[in-house]
Amino acid sequence: MRTKQRKFSWPDVRTMTMTSKEFLLSFVHPPFKVHSTTPMSIVRTGDVSVEQHSGKLPDLSFRILLLGGTGSGKSSFIEALSGRGQQLGISGSTLESVTQEVHAYKVVNVQINMSHGDTWPIYVVDTPGFSDAKRSEAEVVSKIEEWMDEHGLIDAVYYCCRINDKRIPGSAQTLIKIVKSLGIESKSLTIVTTMWDALHGEDARKAAEGHFAQLRDDIWKVMSFKDGFLHKLIIVCQDKIKMGAKITKFQNIQASAIEILKPHKTWKSSITSLSSNGSIRSTLLGELLCRIENARQHRHGLLEDRTQLLTLPNPELDTILSTSLRDVDQQLTTHIDQLVAFDAFADDLPQGFDINIHSIAYQSLLDITLSLQQFVHAIQRTLAQIPSQPSRQAALKTTLRNAKRDCMQAYNKLHMLGQPPPEFQHFIPDVSLTTSDRIALQISAHTKRLKRRIKMH
Numbered sequence: 542m543r544t545k546q547r548k549f550s551w552p553d554v555r556t557m558t559m560t561s562k563e564f565l566l567s568f569v570h571p572p573f574k575v576h577s578t579t580p581m582s583i584v585r586t587g588d589v590s591v592e593q594h595s596g597k598l599p600d601l602s603f604r605i606l607l608l609g610g611t612g613s614g615k616s617s618f619i620e621a622l623s624g625r626g627q628q629l630g631i632s633g634s635t636l637e638s639v640t641q642e643v644h645a646y647k648v649v650n651v652q653i654n655m656s657h658g659d660t661w662p663i664y665v666v667d668t669p670g671f672s673d674a675k676r677s678e679a680e681v682v683s684k685i686e687e688w689m690d691e692h693g694l695i696d697a698v699y700y701c702c703r704i705n706d707k708r709i710p711g712s713a714q715t716l717i718k719i720v721k722s723l724g725i726e727s728k729s730l731t732i733v734t735t736m737w738d739a740l741h742g743e744d745a746r747k748a749a750e751g752h753f754a755q756l757r758d759d760i761w762k763v764m765s766f767k768d769g770f771l772h773k774l775i776i777v778c779q780d781k782i783k784m785g786a787k788i789t790k791f792q793n794i795q796a797s798a799i800e801i802l803k804p805h806k807t808w809k810s811s812i813t814s815l816s817s818n819g820s821i822r823s824t825l826l827g828e829l830l831c832r833i834e835n836a837r838q839h840r841h842g843l844l845e846d847r848t849q850l851l852t853l854p855n856p857e858l859d860t861i862l863s864t865s866l867r868d869v870d871q872q873l874t875t876h877i878d879q880l881v882a883f884d885a886f887a888d889d890l891p892q893g894f895d896i897n898i899h900s901i902a903y904q905s906l907l908d909i910t911l912s913l914q915q916f917v918h919a920i921q922r923t924l925a926q927i928p929s930q931p932s933r934q935a936a937l938k939t940t941l942r943n944a945k946r947d948c949m950q951a952y953n954k955l956h957m958l959g960q961p962p963p964e965f966q967h968f969i970p971d972v973s974l975t976t977s978d979r980i981a982l983q984i985s986a987h988t989k990r991l992k993r994r995i996k997m998h
Contacts, residue, residue, distance in 0.1 A: 581804045584660065587650035589799060591623035594645040594664060598692045603653045603661045604645075605802075606685070609701030610716055611670030614735030618701065618791060619646050619665055621798040643668050643688040653804060663802065666695070671716045675872055677832050678719060679825040679879045697729050697804070702756070704734040704749045704790075715828055717760060722821040730786040732756060733801060738793040757788050826883050830896075833876045833905055840869045844912055851923040854933065859940075870947075873909065874954065877902050881958070900962045906955040907968060913948035914970050920944055948972045 598604065607615040648663040655661055666688070669681050689695060700720050702713065720730075734753055740746050789801050847862045884898045920941045927933055952970050961967060 590649045606695045610672040613701040701733045705736045727786045732788040836873045910951040
């Protein structure tokens, strides 16, 4: 099986005698891949198309992982490979990623001639987009890691980026930093510039060529990689393109996609993990903390607006605000769960990254619980001020019951974090519930604890 289960380091085959070298190669191949110096090539055996693969990938297959921001053209690359007569319906042009999970697609009638003489099928692995409005970069990497745990190693990475962006925004710079920190060998990386077919006019084409030159000559000069034998992070200032990475122009047609599939002259090694060093973890953690803070501020504003509607009722706007609050709370809870998961790797973070993950998670959940408790009190005060308005009272009592339930759900999540950090006092909300609501919350909390225990084991 081509898996990641072996954790020890192999000696460098270039320093071994021929006898021991041959013994090692016979032991590890297949399934493990070793450095190759013989050129590889692709072979077409008929009309090229694409089909989504279900189940585990064959051990002897060449896997290409597509990475890039939301709307960068990853899914469009697969659509183009499928040809004009086949519509997969996996590409889009919104701020939210169309691809929600990791999916593998087999390239039909295209195979790769390996350096040792075997012919392997090619699979292109589509992934959720980075820089997504609702999904953190840590969540995307986690989904990819889970896929790799099930299916095994990755042989090559295609990083897709839009050539028609006028400048490289902060989110794209963060993504480039993430890709550089993944430990990808230069000869396993291809930078695929997309949206060339969307350029109109000479000025747009000149700007795109300038952006292409910037990516080739400047952006990808600094690289970082994990030494495969020393197991430590090494950061060097080298030209990733000159070190063997490719940069290409994808024209959004099948011929262009097939051309990009042509492998590097030599293939270095498989990729075993995306988050196995402190550098990538610190980058993901920093991005996650920014998302949590932004969501907290957004939530605070939404709840303030909803509190004002208690005295200036607007049912339609209240429905919009309550829906937005549920979405933000769901995102915050997901982000905080991801933050807690980082606690297991706190010792691997670089020096100077001094934060208390447990304290940040506790503070975030405590803020949510306290704000909901304050909202409950605001509803109760409003109810006391309008005793002669039965219809309004009925609506507020429904809002009060829902707010109490939300407050106790937030408290249950806070309680599940365990004991509060030393700098926090023990907190118990003063919200009272009906018997049926209390039983429902207890069942929900118990179910979540069981799921967490099952996931841990």
